[in-house]
Amino acid sequence: MTDESATIERDLAAVETALASGAATHEEPLARELQELALQLRADAPRPEPAFAEELHGRMEAGFPSTAGSARARAEAARARQQTALKRLSAPRGGRRFARSYLLPIAGVGVPLALIVGVIFAAGGPSGPSGGDDDAGGGGGASEQAAGGSGGRGEQTKGETLSALPRESARAGDKAAAAPDTAVVPLEPVPRDGNFAPGQANRKIERSFSLELDVPLDDMARVADQVTAVTNRHGGFVLSSSVNSGREGGGGDFSLRIPSDRLRPALRDLAELAPVIRQSQEGRDVTRQHVTAKDRLQAARAERRSLLRRLEEAATDQEAEAIRQQLDLVAGEINGLRAQLRDLRLRTDYAVVNVSLLVAGDHDDNGGVGGSFDDALDDAGGLLVGFAGVLIRIMALAVPLALVALAAWLGTRGLRRRRRESALA
Amino acid sequence: MPVATGTDTETFAALYERTFPRVYAYVASLLRDRSAAEDVTAQAFERAYRRRATYRTRRGSHEAWLFGIARNAALDELRRRKRRARLEAEPEDTGALGADDHADLALRREAVRAAMTGLDGRERDLIALKFSAGLSNSEIAKVLDVSETAVGTRLHRILTKLRKACND
Numbered sequence: 315m316t317d318e319s320a321t322i323e324r325d326l327a328a329v330e331t332a333l334a335s336g337a338a339t340h341e342e343p344l345a346r347e348l349q350e351l352a353l354q355l356r357a358d359a360p361r362p363e364p365a366f367a368e369e370l371h372g373r374m375e376a377g378f379p380s381t382a383g384s385a386r387a388r389a390e391a392a393r394a395r396q397q398t399a400l401k402r403l404s405a406p407r408g409g410r411r412f413a414r415s416y417l418l419p420i421a422g423v424g425v426p427l428a429l430i431v432g433v434i435f436a437a438g439g440p441s442g443p444s445g446g447d448d449d450a451g452g453g454g455g456a457s458e459q460a461a462g463g464s465g466g467r468g469e470q471t472k473g474e475t476l477s478a479l480p481r482e483s484a485r486a487g488d489k490a491a492a493a494p495d496t497a498v499v500p501l502e503p504v505p506r507d508g509n510f511a512p513g514q515a516n517r518k519i520e521r522s523f524s525l526e527l528d529v530p531l532d533d534m535a536r537v538a539d540q541v542t543a544v545t546n547r548h549g550g551f552v553l554s555s556s557v558n559s560g561r562e563g564g565g566g567d568f569s570l571r572i573p574s575d576r577l578r579p580a581l582r583d584l585a586e587l588a589p590v591i592r593q594s595q596e597g598r599d600v601t602r603q604h605v606t607a608k609d610r611l612q613a614a615r616a617e618r619r620s621l622l623r624r625l626e627e628a629a630t631d632q633e634a635e636a637i638r639q640q641l642d643l644v645a646g647e648i649n650g651l652r653a654q655l656r657d658l659r660l661r662t663d664y665a666v667v668n669v670s671l672l673v674a675g676d677h678d679d680n681g682g683v684g685g686s687f688d689d690a691l692d693d694a695g696g697l698l699v700g701f702a703g704v705l706i707r708i709m710a711l712a713v714p715l716a717l718v719a720l721a722a723w724l725g726t727r728g729l730r731r732r733r734r735e736s737a738l739a
Numbered sequence: 740m741p742v743a744t745g746t747d748t749e750t751f752a753a754l755y756e757r758t759f760p761r762v763y764a765y766v767a768s769l770l771r772d773r774s775a776a777e778d779v780t781a782q783a784f785e786r787a788y789r790r791r792a793t794y795r796t797r798r799g800s801h802e803a804w805l806f807g808i809a810r811n812a813a814l815d816e817l818r819r820r821k822r823r824a825r826l827e828a829e830p831e832d833t834g835a836l837g838a839d840d841h842a843d844l845a846l847r848r849e850a851v852r853a854a855m856t857g858l859d860g861r862e863r864d865l866i867a868l869k870f871s872a873g874l875s876n877s878e879i880a881k882v883l884d885v886s887e888t889a890v891g892t893r894l895h896r897i898l899t900k901l902r903k904a905c906n907d
Contacts, residue, residue, distance in 0.1 A: 322895045326876075329898065333873075348898050351905065354851045355870035360767035362760060366777045370784065374755050378785040731884075737817035738860030 518658065520598040521574065522666035523581060527588035529566075529671045534559035537587050538566050541669055544587070545570045548580040550664065557671070566671035571664040584669060591672065604658050611651040618644045751791055754801050755784060761872045762809050768867035769813045779816050783809035799881030806872055807882045810864075847905075854904035862897045869894060 328345040329352045332338050338349035373379070529537045538557040545552055550572035557566035572580045621641045628634040762783060767776035787808050798804050855863065868879045876894070880887040 322892060325895055325898070326891050329894075333870075344902075347902050350847075351851065351898060351902055352870060354847060355866060355901075356873070358848065358851065359761075359764035359871040360773070360776070362763040362767075362777070362780070363773070366763075367759065370759070370777075370781050371755075373781070374752065374784060374788070378788050734811060734814040734818065735861075737814045738864055 516601075517599060518601045518604045518662045519574075520600050520661045521577070522596045522668070523577075524592075524594045524668045524670070525581070525584055525590060526592040526670045526672055527584075528591045528674050529588045530674045531559065531564045533588075534564045534566060534671060534673070537671055538568075540587050541566075541568050541570075541584065541671075544580060544583045545572060548576040548583070549573050550576070550580065550667075564671075564673045566669075568667075568669040568671075570667040570669065572667050574663055574665050577665045577667075581667070584667070588671070600658055600662060604655070604662075607651050607654045607658065611648060611655065614644055614648045614651060618648065751788055754787075754805065758802060758805055759784075762805065765806065765867050765872035766809055766813050768871040769810075769864060770816060775816060775820070779812050780809070783812045786812065800878055802874060803878040803881035806868065806874060806878070810868075810882060850905040851901065854901045857900070857904050858897065862893075862900075865890070865893055866897060866901075 324342070325345050325348050328340045328342075328349050331340070332349035332352050333356065336353065338346050338353060340346040340349055527537065534557065538555070538559075542552055542555070545568075550570055553569040553571055555566070555568045558564050559566075618641060621637055621644060625634060625637045625641070628637060759780075763776060763780045766779045766783065767773060770776050770779065783805070787805050790808070794801070794804050798807075855866070858866065865879070865883075868874050868882060869876075874882065876890045877887050880890045883890065
């Protein structure tokens with residue numbers, strides 16, 4: 315503690331002592347002077363006139379009644395009339411107190427929250443765990459467009475439709491009638507080239523789709539045959555397949571290649587075979603690889619033509635041999651590039667469609683009523699995630715609003731205080 | 740007429756009885772106008788009476804709360820009536836010397852009053868809260884919304900200034 319603060323403390327203590335005892339008795343002359351000053355200041359305090367004291371005391375005892383005709387008196391009369399009317403309408407006193415204590419604050423918080431939630435839903439609704447999947451194709455398209463805009467890089471996009479929100483499509487619904495516990499999802503539209511990259515029809519898109527069909531065990535063989543038939547009908551082929559329709563458990567997996575231009579009807583026909591319980595789609599832009607390979611092939615061909623001309627004009631055997639060796643190298647490169655282009659064309663001309671046949675009731679993604687404990691747990695988790703999503707959106711609006719309101723309140727309070735204090739400046 | 744509910748309950752009448760002379764003294768010290776001081780004192784008690792249900796212990800003691808209301812009312816009055824010039828003017832004689840007053844006491848009193856004219860509004864406010872209102876430093880801190888240490892330091896500085904002015 316510094317000497318100055320020690321002096322301040324000593325002097326303040328001396329002043330407090332003098333005010334308490336009414337006498338200036340400190341041994342230090344300076345402190346004693348401050349004591350005397352404090353006593354003098356207190357003794358010099360103004361005193362109220364007895365008449366005023368009596369009048370104010372009377373008003374205080376009467377509960378500070380308003381002067382007749384004053385603004386306050388008029389306001390009080392209006393308030394009294396309101397309260398009388400409320401008394402007639404409302405419940406007993408406890409109910410009013412409850413309403414004042416709880417309902418009003420709840421309404422004060424609830425109404426703005428309801429408004430915020432309304433605004434969120436009106437603006438498109440919260441996207442829960444599956445909410446963003448509704449526009450899977452469109453989302454993929456946007457990403458593809460972005461990839462195209464940056465020079466056609468080989469970007470991978472993925473859109474997946476999960477069965478977290480079971481809905482019945484018109485066609486699949488008929489099938490679902492046979493298996494009422496099965497949740498089905500509508501088949502998402504297949505994006506055309508233009509959807510993946512609007513305005514750029516020459517884009518090369520490699521696509522793959524996955525479908526999971528809900529098939530009764532007894533119907534497994536028939537549906538498996540129909541999968542092959544649909545594939546053939548649309549000009550595609552079955553790359554691999556495995557079907558098991560035994561009593562101990564069944565299922566099937568197909569890897570199909572279907573021409574891209576026939577993809578939409580083919581998928582529609584596949585979806586008609588059995589209720590779709592899950593589907594996903596993926597798109598990959600390979601335009602850049604295609605263009606690069608094509609350019610390199612052109613360059614290689616031009617080089618070969620040049621080498622052939624040089625070979626015709628070769629003067630010596632050694633020179634001709636060297637050119638032939640170069641020609642061999644260029645020919646190898648041309649063959650490789652051709653194969654690469656063929657492969658790319660095959661991948662973009664034919665979409666990969668993986669079809670899984672699941673036995674009705676064996677899979678646990680239906681989310682239906684009466685599922686297992688795991689189903690209930692999954693549903694509860696999904697609900698919680700959805701709720702948290704809504705809550706985060708509400709907070710995203712409410713927190714900034716609350717901060718702005720707080721800042722405004724603090725600012726107003728500070729401003730009012732400063733204006734008041736300015737009277738002392 | 741309880742001021743607050745709970746364990747800190749005190750009737751408004753008791754608070755009034757305990758604080759009335761000091762509220763008046765504080766307001767009169769600030770306004771330097773007996774008539775205005777009476778109006779503002781009555782107004783302050785009336786406001787406090789009507790707002791007694793809003794008192795919360797976190798705002799400090801009953802007295803700090805009441806003097807906060809009185810201070811606001813006085814400052815509003817000062818602003819309204821633009822009494823700045825009056826504040827800086829010679830303080831009103833708030834009490835005549837009695838026949839038995841000693842001459843040196845009278846001289847001392849005049850010296851203190853003269854020294855008070857050298858204080859600005861904020862300093863005068865603090866002196867009034869301490870010696871006219873009789874508040875403790877912690878209560879003053881609540882009223883002014885500053886720390887208790889700041890109140891002590893400012894008070895010491897003002898007292899030292901007054902002491903020097905009295906001795907000059």
